[in-house]
Amino acid sequence: xxxxxxxxxYKIIEKRQSVAFWCNPISGHATLYWxxxxxxxxxxxLIQFQNNGVVDDSQxxxxxxxxxxxxxxxxxxxIQPAKLEDSAVYLCASSLASRVVTGELFFxxxxxxxxx
Amino acid sequence: DAKTTQPNSMESNEEEPVHLxxxxxxxxxxxxxxxxxxxxxxxxxxxxxxxxxxxNNRMASLAIAEDRKSSxxxxxxxTLRDAAVYYCILRxxxxxxxxxxxxxxKGTKLSVIP
Numbered sequence: 258x259x260x261x262x263x264x265x266x267y268k269i270i271e272k273r274q275s276v277a278f279w280c281n282p283i284s285g286h287a288t289l290y291w292x293x294x295x296x297x298x299x300x301x302x303l304i305q306f307q308n309n310g311v312v313d314d315s316q317x318x319x320x321x322x323x324x325x326x327x328x329x330x331x332x333x334x335x336i337q338p339a340k341l342e343d344s345a346v347y348l349c350a351s352s353l354a355s356r357v358v359t360g361e362l363f364f365x366x367x368x369x370x371x372x373x
Numbered sequence: 374d375a376k377t378t379q380p381n382s383m384e385s386n387e388e389e390p391v392h393l394x395x396x397x398x399x400x401x402x403x404x405x406x407x408x409x410x411x412x413x414x415x416x417x418x419x420x421x422x423x424x425x426x427x428x429n430n431r432m433a434s435l436a437i438a439e440d441r442k443s444s445x446x447x448x449x450x451x452t453l454r455d456a457a458v459y460y461c462i463l464r465x466x467x468x469x470x471x472x473x474x475x476x477x478x479k480g481t482k483l484s485v486i487p
Contacts (some may be wrong), residue, residue, distance in 0.1 A: 261416075292477075299460060299477030300417065313474070348416050359405060359464075360476055364416025 259283065261365035263349050269349065269371045275327030275337035275348045278368045284332070288312075289326055290362065291334050292348040300348055336370075377461045380439065382482045385451045393446040393481055395461030400441050404463040407475065408435065408446050412457045417477070420459070456485045 262281040270276050271341055282289050287308050292300035303322065305312040308329040317324065321340070326332040346367040352360045378396040385391040397406070408420040421428055421435045423444070428435040434447040448455055460480040464473065 297479075299458075299479050302474060302476065305474065350416070359422055360415075360473075361419040362409075364418065366414070367416050 261349055261354050261363055263347075263365035266366065266369055267371075268340055268371050269373065272341055273306050273338040275335065276339055276370060277336075277347075278347050278370075280332045280334070280349030280365060282332070282349070283323055283363055285353070286351035286363070287329070287354055288352045288360075289332050290350040290352075291307055291324055291332070292350065292364075294346045294348055294367070296345070303334070316344045339370075339372045341372050346370070377463060377478055378477065379459075379461050379481045381479065382484065384484045384486060385448075386486050387453060391448040391451045391455070393448075393459050393461075393483065394443065395445070396443045397461070397463055398442045398450065400463060401465065404465050406437060406441075407462045407464050408433070409460045409462065409475070410414065410455075411460070411480070413452075420460050421437050422464075428487040445448065446473075451483075451485045453485050453487060456483055458482050 264279050268276055289306045291303045292297045293303050294300040304314040304315045304324045306326040307324045322336055324334045330337055334347060346366045346369050348364055350362045352362045354360060405422055405424050409417040410420050411417040419431055421433050423435045423437055425448040436445045458480040460477050462475050
């Protein structure tokens with residue numbers, strides 16, 4: 258079974274530029290998550306989708322971050338304009354359903370962003 | 374939200390058992406205890422979860438204290454591949470906005486010595 262696919266793996270940009278990350282979840286997984294992981298910290302949830310609807314985006318900095326999940330499958334996370342503090346690994350995860358407390362989350366390898 | 378407390382780091386010799394502790398003194402009756410681990414340069418991966426009883430799977434065992442205020446992840450024979458950051462997470466099946474989500478702390482960095 259194919260895992261969660263993310264691209265690009267690495268991206269270096271200058272501050273105030275824009276960047277987009279793409280995620281393809283495991284086939285059939287209704288729930289998709291984007292996490293931000295700053296070096297030395299645990300992942301922090303940015304946004305959670307159920308199919309193509311947003312379940313929780315309370316920690317997404319909406320002045321510069323946006324995310325969409327068209328057709329309930331692939332998702333894109335965009336940052337515009339980027340700041341130095343956005344340097345982090347952006348992790349995408351998927352699960353079969355959101356409201357299953359024992360449901361396993363499957364993570365991709367992440368996209369590492371460096372903002373100069 | 375219920376929080377967990379884990380040591381920042383631990384060391385183990387290869388092929389010896391490892392006991393990774395987690396304190397969760399404010400756990401509620403509806404919180405499940407989940408463990409994930411993150412190998413270097415990879416995303417987190419599921420290890421095990423439990424509610425009240427001890428649990429075993431092919432990767433590890435989870436021992437839960439009778440009062441549920443602490444738990445221990447047990448790796449029976451540590452290998453070099455087990456070197457990772459281990460996260461102990463409480464997952465609530467309640468009705469709040471944070472229900473069912475995984476909220477990560479800093480975890481315990483496990484080093485395995487050959």
